């Protein structure tokens with residue numbers, strides 16, 4: 071893959087390029103095994119994760135069970151995404167034309183640095199010194215908050231989990247629920263410590279904590295003139311953007327300010343209006359385990375007299391062109407960020423999201439982050455998996471994550487790590503029975519899907535079996551624990 | 555090269571080697587023998603799913619809307635109510651202070667107790683009410699800031715599933731899909747009702 075290295079930058083300006091280092095949150099500060107080892111030592115973290123992912127798996131299975139054509143919906147989702155990637159340049163041009171015709175302004179950002187500059191300048195042009203944000207993976211990826219703060223602009227996260235992370239001076243650990251590693255008692259502590267004017271009699275009842283967040287953010291919603299959002303989908307044929315959410319903070323940010331700036335990875339475009347019918351059925355059931363999330367907002371440019379009158383869309387590459395260039399790895403761009411693969415992953419459940427370093431944790435992070443940065447910069451992530459196949463079975467758009475992991479392992483130089491860290495972590499990894507089961511299954515040609523509980527097991531029937539991995543997680547671990 | 559030219563050139567280069575194979579999507583993902591809009595089964599399903607997600611459903615005869623709306627507002631103790639300009643006059647509650655929205659500032663809307671709107675489409679399978687900012691629904695802000703939302707739905711607006719709803723909607727209007735009151739799953743992944751949007755959603759479902 072080209073595009074890495076300073077010397078090539080000018081020559082290869084129009085060639086696929088990975089995300090630049092030194093900006094944003096795609097690279098961890100230490101390799102996965104070292105970070106995982108520390109996480110494995112945190113019993114509270116593991117309890118929180120086990121409880122949360124168990125809850126969501128059960129809810130999701132129940133509502134997926136209600137949909138008789140779920141396999142066909144998944145196949146349709148995969149086909150639409152493959153078609154999108156095959157026509158990505160044309161669809162983006164079509165999207166740009168439609169958004170522009172509806173009164174919006176489209177900006178193109180080659181990487182995180184460009185995107186941060188574009189957004190900062192747009193905010194500065196309004197004269198505002200504060201923006202409110204509705205959760206967006208893309209803006210976390212590029213480190214927008216840090217860039218805004220450096221320019222003297224205060225970003226306020228309005229999603230409850232993001233608020234918990236921001237007030238706790240913490241990092242997100244899950245795509246959907248960034249504070250999944252915190253339980254209610256810890257959240258209460260954070261609110262008592264960092265939320266101005268909070269009621270000192272605050273209890274740890276989830277409803278009470280949610281009400282505290284409502285009071286805390288009300289004034290922000292009413293008084294902030296600029297909002298920054300992400301987008302779950304963008305319809306090329308109509309120029310329509312979609313935000314799927316639960317709390318109503320998205321509606322506030324999309325409706326009340328004068329200026330709305332949406333930052334979106336280029337892979338989020340979908341061809342047709344009718345395609346929303348597939349994804350709006352797949353996403354909530356796979357994601358929060360609901361038939362439909364409480365709120366979905368769709369908007370097309372500017373509506374006179376209703377909502378923001380200045381509407382911007384920033385289209386972000388930041389390594390995606392490099393992912394698209396990889397014939398095996400490009401499926402990672404199909405991801406609709408539902409987080410189902412995290413919730414079923416035995417490695418994620420034990421290590422949590424922080425161990426992955428990048429804002430994209432779990433199985434999708436293990437295949438997306440190394441491709442966005444170039445494998446050398448995230449070399450241990452392709453090994454952060456037991457290849458049990460649960461992620462593939464759970465994925466609503468049928469991304470074959472195990473095959474991409476195997477493909478990336480072939481490119482990844484085995485990272486050097488400290489023997490002691492490996493030994494300690496491997497000991498813990500060795501004990502949960504699920505690991506052993508998953509690894510045995512992997513050795514048998516990855517039939518692990520059969521061992522999953524219904525309805526996950528039904529999904530494995532027709533999937534392609536990737537070639538046996540050259541090296542399993544445990545073999546790799548065993549080799550490296552000795553410091554070789 | 556501009557950013558636009560660079561990104562597009564990169565993507566074309568990325569696809570030049572081997573464009574992705576596009577799998578056949580298979581049979582159209584939907585032939586469930588679903589009922590036509592307004593079918594009694596769909597109304598029952600909508601009511602059930604709304605209730606499941608903690609919305610309150612009131613099923614009334616077409617002529618009983620005003621009485622139902624007034625009853626909901628009274629029971630909630632709502633004294634100030636905003637309505638969109640195009641709301642049918644006979645639905646307007648009498649015993650409370652009614653403001654017809656003419657671009658009220660957000661700070662004013664936030665101090666009102668309730669909003670009464672119509673809907674554009676409802677989805678039975680998912681328990682979803684869809685507003686399209688039509689004259690009887692109003693600007694998005696009016697159904698967002700008051701804490702109680704009363705929404706009147708007619709049978710012919712109720713379709714089976716999401717694809718049928720999209721076919722009836724047009725992208726040139728801002729759309730708000732509402733499935734129950736504001737909620738969060740951010741604390742231990744348990745659903746809790748009541749964050750930033752209206753904490754109470756009452757749906758008045760008529761029989762014609």
Ligand code: SF4
Nearest residue numbers: 405406408409411465
């Ligand atoms: S890879 Fe699939 S399962 Fe994982 S977050 Fe993306 S869409 Fe969901």
